[in-house]
Amino acid sequence: MTEILVLGAGMVGVSTALALQARGHAVTLVDRRPPGQETSHGNAGIIQVEAAEPYAMPRDLVTLLRYGLGRSNDLTYSLAGVGAMAPALWRYFRASAPARHKVASASYSLLTRRANRDHQPLIAASGSENLITRDGLAVLLRDRATLDAAAAEAEHLRAEYAVGSRIVDGAAWRAEEPALRLTPAGVVHYTDCWSVSDPGGLTAAYGALFERLGGRFLLADSDGLERRDGGWRLDTPEGAVDAEQAVICLGPWSGVFLRRFGLRVPMILKRGYHAHYDAPLRPRRPFVDAAHGVVLSNMRKGLRMTSGAAIVAQDAVAAPRQLTRAEAAVDPLIELGPRVEEPQWFGSRPCLPGMLPMVGALPGQPGLWANFGHGHQGFTLGPTTAALLAEAMAGEGGALHDVLSPATQLG
Numbered sequence: 001m002t003e004i005l006v007l008g009a010g011m012v013g014v015s016t017a018l019a020l021q022a023r024g025h026a027v028t029l030v031d032r033r034p035p036g037q038e039t040s041h042g043n044a045g046i047i048q049v050e051a052a053e054p055y056a057m058p059r060d061l062v063t064l065l066r067y068g069l070g071r072s073n074d075l076t077y078s079l080a081g082v083g084a085m086a087p088a089l090w091r092y093f094r095a096s097a098p099a100r101h102k103v104a105s106a107s108y109s110l111l112t113r114r115a116n117r118d119h120q121p122l123i124a125a126s127g128s129e130n131l132i133t134r135d136g137l138a139v140l141l142r143d144r145a146t147l148d149a150a151a152a153e154a155e156h157l158r159a160e161y162a163v164g165s166r167i168v169d170g171a172a173w174r175a176e177e178p179a180l181r182l183t184p185a186g187v188v189h190y191t192d193c194w195s196v197s198d199p200g201g202l203t204a205a206y207g208a209l210f211e212r213l214g215g216r217f218l219l220a221d222s223d224g225l226e227r228r229d230g231g232w233r234l235d236t237p238e239g240a241v242d243a244e245q246a247v248i249c250l251g252p253w254s255g256v257f258l259r260r261f262g263l264r265v266p267m268i269l270k271r272g273y274h275a276h277y278d279a280p281l282r283p284r285r286p287f288v289d290a291a292h293g294v295v296l297s298n299m300r301k302g303l304r305m306t307s308g309a310a311i312v313a314q315d316a317v318a319a320p321r322q323l324t325r326a327e328a329a330v331d332p333l334i335e336l337g338p339r340v341e342e343p344q345w346f347g348s349r350p351c352l353p354g355m356l357p358m359v360g361a362l363p364g365q366p367g368l369w370a371n372f373g374h375g376h377q378g379f380t381l382g383p384t385t386a387a388l389l390a391e392a393m394a395g396e397g398g399a400l401h402d403v404l405s406p407a408t409q410l411g
């Protein structure tokens with residue numbers, strides 16, 4: 001048994017704490033907020049087994065021009081944001097070249113493929129079945145050309161990675177989804193995705209399970225982590241916690257946190273926003289409105305619309321332009337109803353330029369481990385990379401561990 005500190009209680013951190021606890025370790029999970037209140041709360045809530053290929057940066061001139069001119073709702077940017085992340089964005093651009101993206105996808109698809117399987121025991125043990133719908137994710141296309149392209153993409157994902165899908169024409173889809181008030185050209189229905197009506201609630205339930213099984217959760221800031229007697233010490237309001245090993249699961253905050261240990265982790269933080277609507281009729285399944293770069297998901301709080309990416313400075317004030325733009329475009333498709341009053345939420349997808357999460361021992365820092373950088377799919381992949389990290393800490397390994405390890409990614 002080893003004393004282990006897990007820093008950060010988002011989906012990745014709580015899953016990591018559970019995986020290490022299951023191996024008999026004494027685990028203390030630390031966060032400055034209760035579990036599941038940051039990025040793992042505000043996302044679209046989809047366990048995205050269709051995302052076998054990580055999100056690459058578009059490289060064609062037409063798309064880049066549309067981004068540059070602010071014509072796409074998928075992405076917005078500020079010069080300050082692009083400037084601050086320029087080196088990481090350049091590496092991301094290079095890693096997105098088709099040959100390199102294909103190599104990254106070969107590893108990524110091994111993660112997404114098992115995501116449902118890795119969540120299932122935690123869903124059951126935490127009593128969270130009431131939050132889960134196993135009815136897939138639809139990508140809704142408004143015109144023939146984009147439908148054909150999306151269908152070709154689905155066929156590629158099926159052939160290459162056995163991702164399940166069906167193509168449904170617009171009229172047939174409206175029969176399945178009476179909440180729609182426009183007939184789209186059609187949809188790609190990725191049948192194996194699951195969706196969660198309260199992503200923060202599921203994360204909190206996993207955190208509660210960890211505590212029920214004897215784990216300790218402490219509300220504290222990780223910033224005081226320091227080396228002590230060959231291990232780690234963190235001062236918390238409940239006293240000092242000593243541990244032999246520490247795992248960094250700080251999501252978007254991981255890169256800045258690690259600077260104090262002389263580690264420079266290039267991160268791209270793609271900000272996203274959400275809003276809830278009191279829609280009179282809810283769709284059965286979450287769907288992507290591809291033309292407007294938003295996802296609509298059923299949540300306990302209302303119909304949640306989540307935005308695409310905004311590349312902005314970390315301290316930039318909330319400017320949910322992508323949501324307000326999409327509102328007008330989405331409403332003819334599905335009646336949104338009144339917006340639920342709440343403070344404007346935003347959070348950042350913690351992306352690494354190589355598009356793979358970083359999982360394993362941090363170089364030059366004995367006893368310090370990484371499990372962060374899950375980008376667009378951290379909610380999906382939390383339990384999966386938690387299992388891989390627990391294996392790596394036990395000295396077990398394999399080709400996938402090598403690819404994800406910080407030594408490989410930072411080297």
Ligand SMILES: Cc1cc2nc3c(=O)[nH]c(=O)nc-3n(C[C@H](O)[C@H](O)[C@H](O)COP(=O)(O)OP(=O)(O)OC[C@H]3O[C@@H](n4cnc5c(N)ncnc54)[C@H](O)[C@@H]3O)c2cc1C
Binds near residue numbers: 041048249372373379
């Ligand atoms: C708009 C949007 C939609 C998304 N949709 C999906 C989706 O449908 N499916 C999917 O799989 N993924 C989705 N994602 C991505 C996903 O939400 C993230 O990849 C995932 O939540 C990251 O989890 P995490 O545990 O690494 O980070 P977080 O959930 O952010 O957890 C990090 C934790 O670290 C804590 N912390 C930070 N600094 C400190 C400190 N100094 N001291 C103590 N604690 C600290 C924070 O309080 C936080 O709880 C989406 C993201 C966005 C922004």
